[in-house]
Amino acid sequence: MHFGNGYGSQPHAWRMPGVPRGGATDFDAQVRYAQAAERGKFDFLFLPDFLGLDTDISHHPSMLTLEPLLTLAAVARGTERIGLVTTASTTFNEPYNLARMFKTLDVMSHGRMGWNVVPTSDPTSAANFGKAPMQRQEKYERLHEMVQLVQSLWGSWGEDAWIHDPASGRYADASKIQPVNLQGRHVATRGPLPIPPSEQGQPVIFQAGGGDYGLQVAGQYASGVIGATFSIDDARAQRTALRRAAQAAGRDPDEIKFFAGVMPALGATKREAIDRRLQLGQDIFPSRVPYLGQMLGLRLSESRLEEPLTEQELQMARANPGDPRSATALKVAREGWTIREILAHGVIDYHPTPVGPAEVTADHMQEWFEAGAVDGFWVSIDVFEDGIDAFVDGVIPILQERGLFHTDYEGTTLRDHLGVPHQYGLDARLAGAEG
Amino acid sequence: MHFGNGYGSQPHAWRMPGVPRGGATDFDAQVRYAQAAERGKFDFLFLPDFLGLDTDISHHPSMLTLEPLLTLAAVARGTERIGLVTTASTTFNEPYNLARMFKTLDVMSHGRMGWNVVPTSDPTSAANFGKAPMQRQEKYERLHEMVQLVQSLWGSWGEDAWIHDPASGRYADASKIQPVNLQGRHVATRGPLPIPPSEQGQPVIFQAGGGDYGLQVAGQYASGVIGATFSIDDARAQRTALRRAAQAAGRDPDEIKFFAGVMPALGATKREAIDRRLQLGQDIFPSRVPYLGQMLGLRLSESRLEEPLTEQELQMARANPGDPRSATALKVAREGWTIREILAHGVIDYHPTPVGPAEVTADHMQEWFEAGAVDGFWVSIDVFEDGIDAFVDGVIPILQERGLFHTDYEGTTLRDHLGVPHQYGLDARLAGAEG
Structure with missing residues (x-):
């Protein structure tokens, strides 16, 4: 489920009856909405990020008010199963800071975090960091370095390094906690990162946005892809391209899951x-x-x-x-x-909008899924306050009756929910190829 | 209260009976400890930060395992009154990112956040960012830029800019949300930051660490100073110097509060x-x-x-x-x-250690306080699991009986607890001087 600015995806969501007055800054409401999504057994929440003010604020809230990692910390403490995925810029963050924050959240959520790796090209965002926008190739070069350094830092505290034996006094096996000593063209870090593994080892990588560069990123690193598409044919083509990109990177194509947006009008x-x-x-x-x-x-x-x-x-x-x-x-x-x-x-609108009773949305999702166009959907809710419940109580039971959606979480981690393999540190299959 | 690595300030805290096995990564325990401190009406928790692994991990936990801002997010959601102060490096962060995170936490905690502004010179930390340590003067130059840019971003969403009137459809007064357009030698940002004020407006600035540079920082910006000192005479001298530095910066000396460390052995x-x-x-x-x-x-x-x-x-x-x-x-x-x-x-040890029954610690605190050596203390607890309760049930009631400590919070924000004035954006009294 797409988790946005505190109100919902529609411009006047903030004006609807019953919506909390301070919606954009109300963490109790954010947690309540996440709990509603969890009641519906959604695999994950997806938060976008934007490093600036993106709208004329006179009549509409900005896409995002609060910092997404902290928002997910609040949500992690108020939920138990639902996955938590957020965008974080590979252009305006340092690998050590990002690695530390995402792994902390992965520990806090007991293995439910995902990082949507996105380069930032928008000039407003760049100006907030005193920079000019980066060129496309530079931007993606830095992205590759970031993902590899962050994953290396995640793996730098060996998976079984934490002994924690009060009787013997042995706290950790220092030989299994090793620096990464990686120097890229854009970023560098020594490590190690002093954080033990979470229940899923380390956060899952997501990717969003197309193009050849994006496809390569997804193929190499992503377990989930947040797509935007308006037809079954296009969705199927995107999904096929992603699966091929994963294969080209030496991975099993089933390790990459494609999620198309849907914006129901119920x-x-x-x-x-x-x-x-x-x-x-x-x-x-x-x-x-x-x-x-x-x-x-x-x-x-x-x-x-x-x-x-x-x-x-x-x-x-x-x-x-x-x-x-x-x-x-x-x-x-x-x-x-x-x-x-x-x-x-x-x-x-930004995504296909099935209009009408819950069956219309369920039919849309079934049709796309059965056509092999998607592995799942990211659902954009019009107004969080009542729209999540409407989806959970309307659409979900139909999908469950049709045998298209689980009736409960089968595992506890985001990797479990997605059905993607365990990973700790860099993907060993890619480490060689990346040199 | 000093809030550290999940276990307590003493090296073998992690080995004590009853301490949760996964203490360093157990957010339930962190929240429980914070709640215990809140029961004792502590004004604030203080988290240090360290951007690396600082210890031989074989037999002792590192000073810090988890990222402090996310730790405070968990604590903010589990407490109601206690202030939340953490260190964040002015050397290895960008002003836009820090401004956004601290103000988000200030909103989340309903006005309880403080930022301990600290430059980083340690080579291990620098190496984690692919850098050599910065020279002292450069480091402090950057610190001044950081504080001013962050505070300017905090003020860039005008204090009464958020209209949020569903009836008229006016969301915000865009004329009151203005870029900051600040360009320093080290950092720059355009703004604005899309976050409305918290209940205390914006986070409180703390400072720690001495020297002429540190004193100037404290005098200009700090409402609280985390000190380390071993005698009443030295503490009084530090406090006097801080008050003079505030005065020299055009502030009322009562706006700056000096907290000395104490490490009771109860x-x-x-x-x-x-x-x-x-x-x-x-x-x-x-x-x-x-x-x-x-x-x-x-x-x-x-x-x-x-x-x-x-x-x-x-x-x-x-x-x-x-x-x-x-x-x-x-x-x-x-x-x-x-x-x-x-x-x-x-x-x-790092701080004076009163040894014995609760009265010994209470006497120490009373003597220092009545000598004009401190405005308060930051208390280092040996083992969080039972040490906070021992302090809260032992020392606090004595201080309360002696009329030295409040029996309840008088206000709701960290500014209320500290008795320091409201501030939004840059301190207008300093803005001219800083030019």
């Missing part, structure tokens, strides 16, 4: 689901009309918001091949909805 | 207190005999451990003026204890 009826989205979108719809026009090959203006497309427009409309969401937009438009309602179907 | 009798320390010291005593000799101007060897000093030695012995602990060592030696027992009096 309601007892389709009408209710649309009405909820209308309320949650409010002032954002007018500004999106011209882009909807581009998706359909039409000139549309704000003044048309409350009207459906005319018969003539529907005949002229063509799905713009430049945006994979266009086909859905055209399909929805042909159903006769007003332009505002078309937009309320989430046709310009 | 027992129903003096004999019991010594026996507990003997057990807690075990294998460390032999190696300390030669240094004890130096303190007393004598040549002493390990083989003498179980003997008291001879009459002749006692006549020859002179307290070494180079170590302020020597006078206490000589006084204890003259009482006729064996060399092992002399060491068990803590005469070479």
Whole structure:
């Protein structure tokens, strides 16, 4: 489940009835939401990160208010099973600091942490560190160094080095706690890191974002990939490419799991689901009309918001091949909805939006899964306060009845949940290849 | 209260009966210890930090295992009033990252955080960041930049910028959320930081460590100073110097509070207190005999451990003026204890060690306080598992009966506990001076 700014994924989530006043800074609420997701047996929460202020704050909260590692510390203490994954920049952190924080959290959560390795290119973020954005190749070079140094530090306290025998007075086997002494072009560290293994050894690596560079990162290191895609064909292609990249790196393709985003609009009826989205979108719809026009090959203006497309427009409309969401937009438009309602179907949102009763979302997930397009989903909830419960009580039982989703956690660690192998320190199969 | 490696301040704390097996990584235990301190109405916990492995790990735990900010996140969620202070290096962190983490924790704890600003010169730590140690002046130059940039970021989200009015849809007053655009020689940041104020506005600055550079830092920024001193005269001199430094920086001297360390050895009798320390010291005593000799101007060897000093030695012995602990060592030696027992009096420990029933510690604290030597103490507990309760149930009630210590928290924030003024962003009185 995608765990964001304290309110939910929709712009006006913060304005919905019942949402705590100080939502963005309310850790009790964050923990409550995580517990609700855990009740639904979600494999993991996924927190994005952004090293700056990313929005016009006048009418909408920023994507993120609080530091994600500390947010996950609060959540780790308030939950027992659900995995905890967060993005942390490989560009504006030092390997020793990141290694220490992630392994501390992995120990705190009893083996539930994952690190989504992401380079930062955004100029606002760079400016917060007094830097200019890094070039793509440099950025990825540093990322590779970071992952390898962090994993080496994780492994530097040998897995069975901690003796802790009060009777004999032997605390640790110092011969099994060794420096890493790694010097890259961008970062370096000596080590060791004074932290024993967690229940899953060390955190799991996640990757997000495509491109050849991203694919290589995922293939080499990632156990989970957070994807964004709008069609089964594209998702299947991405998943296949990832599995091949893992294989090319000498790994078993089943060690890498692909999660596609989904952004359900739930309601007892389709009408209710649309009405909820209308309320949650409010002032954002007018500004999106011209882009909807581009998706359909039409000139549309704000003044048309409350009207459906005319018969003539529907005949002229063509799905713009430049945006994979266009086909859905055209399909929805042909159903006769007003332009505002078309937009309320989430046709310009970041992920596919199944609209209507829980079955619609369950069908979407089943179809994609059975088509071999995904290993799972990351679910974007509209409003945390009531939306997680709606998903957990609506969609999850259907998936369970259909035998598509577990009825309880089978293990205790994130590696257990994902079904990915144990790893401690660098992946021995890659160590040679990386030189 | 000094909150260390999960076990307590004495080397063999980890071996004592009842201490949890996984103490160094057991967050439930950390939270329990913090709750015990809160029951004693301690103003704050103080966590040191060290960016490396600082000890021979074969027989003793390192000073610190887990990352301190995440440890305090766990503690913040399990306590309600006690202040939370930790060291974070100004040398090996970026201002944006530190500002974000400390303010997040301040929000999480509802205004209980403090940052002990410390530059790092240790070569082991530097090597973990691929660096050589920084020169003293550079290090302090960077520290000044760090504190000012971090405080500026803290103030960059205006104190009343968060409107959060669901009815009108106004989320924040963007005109009150402004970049800081600060460029130092060592660090730079643009800002703003997207975090609203906590109940105390922003974290409190602490300082530790002496010297002219340290004194200037404390005078300019610190509300609390973590001191180390072995006599009333020295403590009073340090406190006076700090108050003068604050005044020189244009502040009221009462805005800076000086805390001296104390490391009580508690027992129903003096004999019991010594026996507990003997057990807690075990294998460390032999190696300390030669240094004890130096303190007393004598040549002493390990083989003498179980003997008291001879009459002749006692006549020859002179307290070494180079170590302020020597006078206490000589006084204890003259009482006729064996060399092992002399060491068990803590005469070479980091802080003064009152030995015996709770009254002895209470007397020590009262004497120092009434002499104007301190504003308070940071208490180093021998074994957290039973030592915090022993202090809270033994020493605290005596101090309360004597009217020297509060019977409950009077406020909710760390600033309330310390009695230091509100601050948001840079101290306006210093902003001009710092130019």
